[in-house]
Amino acid sequence: MLFENLKIDPQELPLLEARDFSVLEEDYLYYRISGRMLFFLFAAGMASLFSLFGKLYFWYWLGPILALALISLIYELLSFKRRGFCLREQDVSYRSGLLIHRITTIPLNRVQHCEYSQGPLGRLFDLAQVKVYTAGGSTSDLSIKGLRRESAIKLRDQITKLASSHD
Amino acid sequence: MINQPDLNAPQRQAPLGVAVLFIQNLRKALNIFVAVVFVNFGSDFRILGLGYLELAYLISAFFLVFSYLQYRRFTFYIRGDNFIIEKGVLKQDKISVPFARIQTVNSKQNIIQQLLGLVGLKIDTAGSVQQEINIPALSKKYAIALQDYLMEKRFEQKQHLDEEFENAEEEQKEELREEKSQLLLKIGFPMLLKVGLSQNHLRSGLILFAIVNGYVWQYEEYLLRPIEPYLEETAASFVSSWLLLLPFAVLVFLVISVLSSLVSTILRYFNFKFYLSEQGLSMESGLLARITYQVPFSKIQYFKWEQNPLQAWLGYRSLRVKQAGAEALNDKKLISIPGLKARQIVFLLNQQYQDRRQGKYTHYDAHVLLRNQIVFWLAVLPSMVAIIIFIIQDFPWFFYLPVALYFGSILLWAHKYWQSYRLRVNENYLELYKGYLIPKRILIPAYKIQNLSVNQSFLQAQRGISTLVLHTAAGSERLRHLPHDRILELYNYLLYKVEKSEGNWM
Known part of the structure; x- marks a missing residue:
């Protein structure tokens, strides 16, 4: 066992697993x-x-x-199948990449602000994106693309709500 | 006088804002078109049968309409605990900022805004630099009212959120208050010389070279043109005698580098004093400009310290204090303290992080791919290029000696670097070791992490390893080629730590 000295059992840590990620539209x-x-x-x-x-x-x-x-x-x-996001009670994650697999997770108590946007091509497909900003620099910010307009707005509101209810 | 701006319904900026936006847009367009005009200057220039004047009218008319639309689409209002801005003509953007995240609200006026009597507001969220939240055109009264309103809202939120923490802080302050601020380091003149001489001369030489080089190319016309014929004449003989000149050039470079780091050290660290107090770190230094700098503990994100061979000889280390800031990752926010002894650093760390040694350490070592990649990119590839050039150019055999020497030393260095690369983690802290010639150590408290990434390339996937990237408000650190399974475990653990933490990360 890894963190045997801790008060928490690593087996009980909430794990972020591949099956938790919802596939995009x-x-x-x-x-x-x-x-x-x-x-x-x-x-x-x-x-x-x-x-x-x-x-x-x-x-x-x-x-x-x-x-x-x-x-x-x-x-x-x-x-495409590699792309997906996962919103949990305490954090939001996005994964992508075929040759280089990437997972990024932002704990919601570190969210600075959250933004919803839709481009011209996105409007044609009725798709929008949600961007989550932290103080960790622009390379590390998360943008979840490929969401329906309504679900994007809902996600944005949910993240904003959860983020301001923390800390 | 507007005391309480009504922000429940979407508000627009001052109507004169169209002019501000128009001029902003026009200036951007001008930057592009200046090049076109410049290239075609003098010739009879026409696009689609239109000359300069007609084009200028057309573009202006377009931007007038565009700016009007921009003005119409730009609204701001309040929903719950968030300040929301909607904007964009082609692309609709909706930015929402929780009041608690607002760091400061600054007002600013450029010349055009001054002429029109308008004020721009800038909301600083300590988020990424890219994302500036600007309201460019408000009437003066309204801007002041809005600024006050937002700051008040923010203050309310902060107070509400941090009450518990503030109380805890007060309690603990009582315990700490007995210790007064103490002088941790003072650099007198003899030590200043030692510190100056043990700087990384290669770095200061290269910085100087880059600056000088930049200037030379910027003013190439004036500096180089007059001597160009002379340069061309001597170029041929210069190339043939480069073998003779090279050692001389290296010597000149070294002397200039040492001098430059000595001068910059004296200017920067003259009469340097470094204090540790209950609030944080403070220091004063400088010969020409006396600078005093204060860093509250909560603003410090993490520490990084290193020791080059010259410093190792003198027993010194330099410590970098990585701080958070809205203007983020530029050099000004990075404080570097030279000439510290090991025990001083340990003392500082123990003061700052009382629970630093709590819990058993778990160790992680980098995969040998780390070494092999360095060898490939820094040794194999350049050597191969050099050898191919030498073969094609038919150079004599002794040209290959430096290549072999270079290859060998990179090989040795890469191996030692790989061996030095390790990470250890205990309950609350991550410690990264890396570097052979200049060993570096990085200490990051887990709760200062802003977000986390795991990257796994194709090569890494085959070997069951991955790269963990820790993003903090003072920059990112990459932990490369560590075992994937254990990294995932660590990833979940760190997330748990951050999500549970109530510490003030800034």
Whole structure:
């Protein structure tokens, strides 16, 4: 046993486990894929201008862009199941990443503020995101994307409520 | 006079705020368009058949409409214990700040705001730097009323929340009050020289180099242009004699580095005095500008101390006090105390963290991947590049000697670094050891942690290890390549500790 000297038994520690994470809306997968594809479409559009008016051979850019688009499509499909969040009574967690698995947890008594936002593409898919800020620096802040508008607002309110009821 | 602003319904800023927003937007746009104008300067420049003037009108009209929309969409109000701001034209943002989280509310006026008689409010939440909460355009009266109102709300909340803690603090203060503030360290002139000479000269040399380099490139035109023909002429002979010049350059660099760290030490630490009092740490120092600095205990997030070989020879260590601050992670908030003896550091830590040794330690060691990655990135890759270049350029054999030397020393250092890398955790504290040439120790109280991450790359997953990242209000520390199962256990334990803690982290 690890922390045998403590008053609490580590076996009794509330554990954060993979099954606790709720998967995001399926639309979020399509949202991400559309975002990526829009980017590649834009890049292809720019490159095709060079081909039409300049002297750039089509396959020089079409090949790499198609390959990258395919790779990012596969990546999105595979990594989607890895994304998820988990709100518990005392903390909120988000996990993501296919090649690098990441889990971040913010204890609610350390939440500075919490924000709800929705972008133009998000509005099309009826998706929104909730951002949770701490004093731990911008790299460590949590943003939970891929939520329905109502559930995002609900989550935001819940986190804000729990956060201000602590400490 | 508005005494109590009505914030139950969403409020807008002062109507003149449109002008402030408009000028703000225009200035941003100008920054972009200046480049375009500059590039095309002199030539007959047209986009879609429009010249400069027409474009300027068009852009201004667009921004006028945009700024109006921005103004319309910007509202603020109060819901329960939260101050809420809604804003954004394309993207709707809703920021809510619990009153208890408000650190300060500052007002500021730039020239445009002054001309229009408006005031901007900035709400500081001690959150991340990125997230500034600004209300750019309020009438003066309203701004003052709102500022007072928010600060009052915040105060009410704080009092309400911390009552129990404040009482406990008062009780314990009585016990501590008997000890007066005591001088822990005083640096006289002979010691100042020793401290100056035992600084990390490589670092101060590189900093100086970077500064000088920056200036040189900034004023390249004036500094280098006149001597350019001369430079080109001598360049060829310079390259051929670099072997002769290199030792000389190294010597010059070393002398300048030592001098620079000596001068900066004397300027910064002249007549340095470091006190420990019941409220916290305080110090005074400086030759030209006498600075006194006070750090309350609650603001200290964690300590970091290190010892370079020169300091080891003299028996000194330097201690860094990592503090929280809204402006966060910049250097000003980081206090560095040089020339401390080990027992002084231990004394300080014992004063600050009375329960520091409570509970048995659990030890964690880094996986050998840590060493192998350093070897790969710092030794194998650069050496291979150098060797390939040497082969292609057909250099004589003795060019390979420094490469071998470099490779060997990195190998040795990486091994020693890996061996030194370890973490130990007891009931309330984490202690990280790392470094061979400059051994560092980091002591973080568990309750100062803001949030936690575990990262596991593909390579780490194969080996059953992962990286734990501790984020505090004074920066993050990465604990790399530790056993995954045990890290998860520690992760849950630390979360438990933070969630249960009632200590004032700031």
